[in-house]
Amino acid sequence: MQARTASSWTSATRCSCSPATAGSTRRASLLDLKRIRSDPDGVREKLRRKGEVTGLDRLIELDVRHREGLREIEGWRAQRNTRSREIAELLRREPDAAEAAKAEVRALGERLREREADLEAWRSEIEDLLLRLPNTPHESVPVGADAASNVVVRTWGDPPRRNFEVRPHWEVGVELGILDFERGAKLAGSGFVVLRGAGARLQRALIAFMLDHHRAAGFEEVSPPFVANRQAMRGSGQIPKMEADMYRVESEDLFLIPTGEVPVTALHADEILDEQRLPLRYVAYTPCFRLEAGAHGRDTRGLIRVHQFDKVEMVAFTRPEDSYAELEWLVSRAESVLQALALPYRVLLLSTGDMGANNAKQYDLEVWAPGVQRWLEVSSVSNFEDYQARRSGIRLRRRSGEATLAHTLNGSGLALPRTLIALLENGLGPDGSVVVPDVLRPYLGGLARIDPPQERT
């Protein structure tokens, strides 16, 4: 794979444009509208694979009406422009005639203003409907209503056979004194946890290891803001559909990021990238904040589902023709982390009904957790094709000079809490101690095992 230097994109993409600020009205490109126009049945069929299709008929109807209005209004504008130019002439030769012409154009302007209000209403409804349409799934994605149609692509590693009961991490971690759920809940509520001592260090070691691991494969490490504005959220597809699941800083209209994908993808919003510098690959550590509004009562114990967690995220920007090869490569990079940690996992190709709304194709990596006796999703790797690029205005310049939408991808590499679960439950010994994987020991001053404390605090 092509190695990049940290400075490779700066000259081409330095953002002299004002950053994507709230209040900007960059509209969703109507390119995908053209696709809907030219092949409404094909689009409808593909959207159906993901679930119920809403708003498509309304969208098509509005589009026809909007375009009719546009033709009318643009004709008037053309008239106004030519008449205005004539007035400049008349003012020099026949002032009286100029006054008459002014009155005429003024009337035209008023008519224009009325029609513009209608058009604007349609346009904004069209945009809203477009922003709510999910991405269409790739042909290679298995069609199915739910997780039952997911395909196990491969499995790696064998769960260690042990002659003692492997207890869940919330018992193991508490006994080791490295997980403190009670105090997390005390200071922030249920779903927040405090890592202590070797647990805190272990998490930090995991983050550092993963960043180094990906950096060695050619990713540029970035450390973005952990909040993002509405525009960035809309660009990556969190808004409008998932707004209710995010923490919001009301005074600033900012959101706590639900994933590093948001700020890192937004890095190149409203930019035209140089084709020859692609792919751009980034890796970022960020915390992630999720309200988990629809998940009350699910996975309430332990680290499986928490409101705040850490994650190392990979994000890639590619040419359209390269994105599916990139997807496979990103999956392999995420897998390589689990392999380095010697954790057994499987790779799932998600079905149309189970995958994310924004994705064209998605793989999940699930690690085996013997304590809770479950496969846990530690990574989700997705190709968004041009879905996010269209919303965000991420394009590339072809050698031919043409500007076209880029493809974006991302994948966890990995999510920390569930990785921690797997380490605790797979590395557990009969005495309650936990083995530290070889690759992490340099980050922990050589620590090879976490032992139960002599006395509890």
Next chain:
RNA sequence: GGAGGGGUGGCCGAGUUGGCCUAAGGCGGCACCCUGCUAAGGUGUUACUCGGGCAACCGGGUCGCGGGUUCGAAUCCCGCCCCCUCCGCCA
């Protein structure tokens, strides 16, 4: 938070007494020509986007964002965002 300066096409950068700005020029890119040597030169071309059209092409919009004045706004007025300098405050 206060004062001042600024935001123009992939990049740099002219343009603010409103009207051939239908945005100069340069860089970069692309095409061709010349040239025989790890180079340079010449000519042409090159913003994005929407609508109409098979197409050539025609028309609309876009000079940070939104609104206003006007027959007409990059240019004038108002609000907001961002960047820079100085002051204040502060990790």
